[in-house]
Amino acid sequence: MSHRTFEDVKDVILSAHKNTEAGDKVGFYNTWAENYDQDVGLLDYRAPSLAANCLSPCFHGDRVTAVILDVACGTGLVAAQLKTMGFRHFVGVDGSKGMLELANKTGLYQDLKQCMLGDEPLPVQAGQFDVVVIVGALSDGQVPVRVIRELCQATKPGGYVCMTTRGNHDNLEYKAALEHELELMEGAGLWGHVAITEVEDWEKAVAEPEKGYIPGVVYVYRKSSQ
Numbered sequence: 001m002s003h004r005t006f007e008d009v010k011d012v013i014l015s016a017h018k019n020t021e022a023g024d025k026v027g028f029y030n031t032w033a034e035n036y037d038q039d040v041g042l043l044d045y046r047a048p049s050l051a052a053n054c055l056s057p058c059f060h061g062d063r064v065t066a067v068i069l070d071v072a073c074g075t076g077l078v079a080a081q082l083k084t085m086g087f088r089h090f091v092g093v094d095g096s097k098g099m100l101e102l103a104n105k106t107g108l109y110q111d112l113k114q115c116m117l118g119d120e121p122l123p124v125q126a127g128q129f130d131v132v133v134i135v136g137a138l139s140d141g142q143v144p145v146r147v148i149r150e151l152c153q154a155t156k157p158g159g160y161v162c163m164t165t166r167g168n169h170d171n172l173e174y175k176a177a178l179e180h181e182l183e184l185m186e187g188a189g190l191w192g193h194v195a196i197t198e199v200e201d202w203e204k205a206v207a208e209p210e211k212g213y214i215p216g217v218v219y220v221y222r223k224s225s226q
Contacts, residue, residue, distance in 0.1 A: 004038060008071075010206045047164050047216060052081035054218040055162040058194045059131065063087050066130035069154055070148075072117065072137030074099050076106040082133075083108060089129045091129070093122065108160040126153045133162045140144045140174040145181050152190055155223045161191065167215035168200070170207055175217070182219060195220040 059066070063086035070079050073092035082090075092103050092112045100112050113123045117137065132151045137143045142182070151161050165175050186192055202216030 048077040071134040
């Protein structure tokens with residue numbers, strides 16, 4: 001491992017924000033995969049643990065048999081957190097082959113699938129998962145808001161969907177669109193919110209003129225039983 005600094009990480013992430021085409025994004029994550037875990041450590045990226053800590057008290061089923069779909073799974077940071085909370089069965093989906101190769105090495109996943117979210121349909125059967133999680137990918141320039149309907153479809157009746165987004169200035173428009181969609185789906189009786197947790201210290205700020213930490217939010221919804 002090279003000795004990387006927060007400034008190195010900042011440059012990497014800001015370059016990612018400039019790559020708006022799907023192919024560019026995948027190329028970026030394939031290249032970043034090798035240094036990803038080290039870099040998010042430097043970023044003090046707390047989303048995986050925050051999401052797991054919000055989801056865990058909401059889930060009242062059998063954790064040993066529950067099957068979790070980890071969407072935009074990356075290198076497996078969220079599955080690693082959930083395993084410490086008693087969950088055992090994980091299926092991962094990501095657009096980046098490089099990330100999936102690293103996720104596979106963790107031994108956490110029973111199955112891993114490559115999929116460009118938003119461009120291709122989620123490669124899973126409807127109503128199959130006790131829990132669906134998407135951490136870090138619901139943000140401007142990454143996964144389109146409409147994908148959350150697919151996440152809901154993949155969940156079993158009575159199952160849970162856990163999502164995160166950032167609350168920094170650059171992502172406010174996306175966050176508003178996401179929350180509008182969440183509320184529309186709740187109004188339509190597709191699911192109901194269980195917990196919405198705003199967090200001030202989400203991760204270190206990288207975009208100018210933001211300093212210190214940016215905020216974020218974890219949403220936990222429960223799919224209707226009907």
